[in-house]
Amino acid sequence: MRVFPNTLPLQWRLYARHLAASRRPILVGPWQSEVGFELLYWIPFLHNLRERYGISRDRLIAIGRGGSAQWYDTAGTADLYERMPLDEARTLSVQSSQRTGSIKQTGTPAWERHVCALTANGLGIAKYHVLSPSWMYRLVAPFWEGKQPINWLDRHLLHAVKMPAPPIAPELAAQLPATFVAMRWYARPTWPLREDLVLWTRKAVAAVAERMPVILMDSGLHADDHADMALGTIPNVLKLSDLAQQTPLNNLAIQSSVIARASAYVGTYGGMAQGAMRWGVPTVALYDQFGQTSPAHLHLSQSLSLKTGVPFMVGRPGDFDHLLSFVSANSGQKMAPRHRVETAVS
Numbered sequence: 001m002r003v004f005p006n007t008l009p010l011q012w013r014l015y016a017r018h019l020a021a022s023r024r025p026i027l028v029g030p031w032q033s034e035v036g037f038e039l040l041y042w043i044p045f046l047h048n049l050r051e052r053y054g055i056s057r058d059r060l061i062a063i064g065r066g067g068s069a070q071w072y073d074t075a076g077t078a079d080l081y082e083r084m085p086l087d088e089a090r091t092l093s094v095q096s097s098q099r100t101g102s103i104k105q106t107g108t109p110a111w112e113r114h115v116c117a118l119t120a121n122g123l124g125i126a127k128y129h130v131l132s133p134s135w136m137y138r139l140v141a142p143f144w145e146g147k148q149p150i151n152w153l154d155r156h157l158l159h160a161v162k163m164p165a166p167p168i169a170p171e172l173a174a175q176l177p178a179t180f181v182a183m184r185w186y187a188r189p190t191w192p193l194r195e196d197l198v199l200w201t202r203k204a205v206a207a208v209a210e211r212m213p214v215i216l217m218d219s220g221l222h223a224d225d226h227a228d229m230a231l232g233t234i235p236n237v238l239k240l241s242d243l244a245q246q247t248p249l250n251n252l253a254i255q256s257s258v259i260a261r262a263s264a265y266v267g268t269y270g271g272m273a274q275g276a277m278r279w280g281v282p283t284v285a286l287y288d289q290f291g292q293t294s295p296a297h298l299h300l301s302q303s304l305s306l307k308t309g310v311p312f313m314v315g316r317p318g319d320f321d322h323l324l325s326f327v328s329a330n331s332g333q334k335m336a337p338r339h340r341v342e343t344a345v346s
Contacts, residue, residue: 025076
């Protein structure tokens with residue numbers, strides 16, 4: 001479908017009404033982009049569509065990747081990597097980044113249509129609609145570009161106070177400490193792979209592990225341009241890869257099921273940190289340099305933190321050092337219990 005920017009909102013309303021008037025299943029996705037965009041924008045975009053146009057969850061089939069479809073409140077789920085090998089999907093991301101400077105799904109390339117056709121065929125669906133992520137990316141872009149304020153997002157997004165995390169496998173749950181801090185450290189533009197930063201990260205993990213068990217959310221997989229930092233063996237630190245076998249079809253589902261049960265989350269500023277906050281876990285997200293990412297995402301995360309009461313603290317390594325010093329000085333005081341809220345906020 002050819003979209004003219006000035007008429008995009010009108011075209012979206014017409015298409016949304018078309019979807020609502022039909023009875024056919026709706027394939028949602030496939031999603032291949034960043035975790036943060038999926039959690040902060042794409043899933044709330046779908047919630048808004050359902051509420052505003054009265055579309056039943058029974059018609060929706062979410063096509064995520066790595067098990068992320070389990071984050072969606074849809075009757076059906078599928079996975080990109082069921083229809084496309086991980087290496088091929090990663091190659092497409094690299095090609096998109098080289099061609100456009102971004103992996104954002106602002107169009108509907110042939111591979112998306114092919115994945116939807118394969119998914120529908122595998123589910124025995126002959127006729128269906130497709131809701132491409134390109135709609136969300138185009139409609140919400142004015143906010144990222146600084147042309148619209150944060151309350152403008154209410155036209156397109158509906159955020160639940162707390163997002164449900166996937167159920168955890170009993171054998172994995174049995175291996176988790178009663179209380180623990182979940183951490184994920186990976187290289188990205190805000191947290192470059194430098195020797196001094198790797199050494200600082202190892203010391204920070206060790207300092208937290210002196211107070212409470214830590215579980216590192218490593219996977220052993222390389223699905224995008226994010227690479228897990230290798231920190232070696234640290235006392236009182238467990239690696240998720242040693243507790244559960246992760247595959248391209250389940251790694252995000254497994255990681256989120258553990259993070260959602262943590263007492264706190266600490267890690268690289270990015271998608272999983274924003275996810276932890278959305279799953280109701282107090283979060284500390286760190287960056288070394290705030291480059292190649294929009295402050296708009298941080299503003300939205302902090303706004304959601306204020307609405308939900310779930311702490312979301314963002315800072316540099318030095319800020320975290322000061323926080324640890326404060327905790328050490330007051331280590332005799334008990335920490336307040338986690339704040340839990342179950343109602344919905346738009």
